[in-house]
Amino acid sequence: MAAAAALHVPAGTLGHFDYQASPATREANWLRWTLLTLSLAFFAFFLLLPLVAVFVEALRKGWGTYLTALTDPDALSAIRLTLLAAAISVPLNLVFGIAAAWAIAKFEFRGKQFLITLIDLPFSVSPVIAGLVWVLIFGAQGWVGPWAAEHDLKVIFAVPGIVLATIFVTFPFVARELIPLMEAQGREEEEAAIVLGATGWQAFWRVTLPNVKWGLLYGVILCNARAMGEFGAVSVVSGHIRGLTNTLPLHVEILYNEYNFAAAFAVASILALLALVTLAIKTFIEYQHARAMAASTE
Amino acid sequence: MPPRHPIRILAATLVLAVGLSSLGHATESTLLNVSYDVSRELYKDIHPTFVAHWKAKTGESLTINQSHGGSSKQAMSVAAGLEADVITMNQSPDIDILVERGGLVAADWRKRLPHDASPYTTTSVFLVRKGNPKQIRDWSDLARPGLAVIVPNPKTSGNGRFTYLAAWGYALQRVGAGGTAADAAAREFVSKLLANVPVLDGGGRGATTTFTQRGVGDVLVTFENEAVLIGKEVGEGKFDIVYPSVSIDAPAPVAVVDKVVEKRGTRKQAQAYLEFLFTPEGQEIIARHYFRPRDPAVLKKYAARFPAIRTFSVDGLLGGWKAVQQAHFADGGIYDQIIVRK
């Protein structure tokens, strides 16, 4: 999976290359327009309109309803829980991502593809199963459940269960971002640092990390976005106790089921806004990255 | 990227997590009512009244938490360890499962409260578009070719299960005779009806949304209280309710979860809470939410809301939940056979 979603530098931010100036890389006008129309139409139908729909529905009953929905105590507690779950699971997956990328990108060993596929696995596990596994382990009839109940440790239907489910579904994000990036950078720079007398940690902090920091941040951002938005897995382990164990996506479902569509879309729009802020930060990071790259090549 | 930040953030968030979760342990008593999907508005109204009632009686302040979701899904969460003091469901198999799984509820739960431990009942009715353009009057109309009928999934929702059984019972009664001839007729009728179903939503609320918001279907079969609520909340004057000639009695059972209240020391509160549902005060709130109350006086007071309808029960006509569960809803049962052959 070498060439995976590495951090990309948007064309136009640095050394913009005009592909249409040279006949060798130019397409005929009709072809260019066809391609543009097709891909923009595709984009509009599948990405843009759903986003617009969320905000239109959210504001259908006006700003008053919108703000009431967001300042409802249950909504506020859902926001708090969502942020808490993300704040615990993202750093844990960050540390894992760095370790995995170091082992996979900087060393050769047998079974590497297999290990990478295992890391990808949570992507293809149905979220329902991602929640169910924790019930099978910590549930009343689970492996650890009876022991936990004896010691009055609550895992599922409480915050720890929600965190575990979130960690599971966001597991691959940072690792998948870092592995191709660190592979592309090779290991010469670190090797040079070691030969010059640096310790392993020094080589990592001073050489590797500065090289991959933007990719790392990008992975963290995607990981965080998914952590805040996860629905299926969290739904299984939440217990749905209003004001206590409902995350934002679960709160959306509840409002939707109460025929409170405007409020449901209002809370959904908060999640969409979080998504947009995420994307804005990401774009900003890419821009910074591009500038840093431009500066270093000059 | 600041090197040690991940660890610091991690430490900070762990401290925060521990702090927040310890906030949850207050000194006053709490009760958790784990309930099905469409009862949230009802219990939202019950709680302040009961809390005040309990405070006046014992001086103890009480907090009641609510958890709502698909009935069976909720029962499963309780079986897996969700610490519910009381469960309030819409079909008794979802309480029986807690008797079977880990003995959370005592086997005689039906005997411990009046009316087989169900404080109210409801029934399956039809919701049609304004003016009833397709002239839907009774169950037999739902099997007419070309009609689109919206019902929730009988496998995953109590609402859908009652709809299915109501149609089955109607067909049985129409034939009149018992035995295999009636069963065959019922199966044919229900097959025709299910062939008219274009969407099977997971729960009652999903089916409502499909019918009302998405404009799919000519008729929605759902509980009476839902049908009235839709008329009020979702589209005033856009729908009519049709009462069929006969329908199913759908009582909503409640029970104290014995193992949990023993562990948490909340039996007193939990028992009082459920008993409150049967008091005139509780019954009044129930009636206001369009569930049919058990108390004859309250029922009489709200008679205008509840047109008389002939009903049959699962125990009376269909041989009880155990038999129904085995014959119809088990994997490979009659429901599966019908739906696969479609």
Add this chain to the structure above:
Amino acid sequence: MSATLFKRRFHVLPGFHLALGYTIGYLSLIVLIPLSAVLLKTMTLTFEQFWTIVSAPRVVASFKLSFGAALIAAAINAVFGLMLAWCLVRYSFPGKKLIDALVDLPFALPTAVAGIALTALYAPNGWIGSILEPHGIKVAFTPTGVLVALIFIGLPFVVRTVQPILEDLETELEEAAASLGAQRWQTFRLVLLPILTPALLTGFALAFARAVGESGSVIFIAGNMPMVSEIAPLMIITKLEQYDYRGATAIALAMLVLSFALLLAINALQGWKASQRTRNPGRKS
């Protein structure tokens, strides 16, 4: 021990054991051990019981739908994702930066929100649905609806894997091809496409993997009719809601094995293609 086990070249970089050990440890704790719970739960069934569950007509139909729709959605995304990436890299047009940023939306938007929004759009009375309805095209509550949701979920995977490769492409290659008399299409097919294939495959694999397990957005728009528009994750939910843990885990296990095999195959194909490419580099380093 691991030196012989992994046949590792001599290496000056430290931390291999620590990093790999931590990776495998954390992977086991979070992913492998929990998933083995699914396996063990399924093991309480005999093979005949297992087979009866996963070969039931409804389950087979749901597998066909889930895997079929996921493959088709990934293929559509491969085509349009490549096209979109091409436009974003090669052409300049108003709003390009905005579109570039919004491509990641499906990563960030919660699936339930996406499901509700897509259903609102494609339902017979929705903005798009109401245009299609008179032409007899039904999207929501049909298998097409499933496809729409899966396309939404998978699009960024393809765009984001192809885009960086396109940006790094040497224009000299195309110039050389043009000077040798190649048509634009020939250049694309014979020069560019082989270079893009590994990334395209990765994007395809990720989009597919994500789509197979997706349930949050799909259940709103699918209609969930048995044998027609019922996806495999919904079968798992249905089993669970009947307290049938073993049935649910059996279906989950079958899905897991199938998608793992497909992923491994695609990863291997991709690794092979990539190794071909490194021997024959066409990228700026």
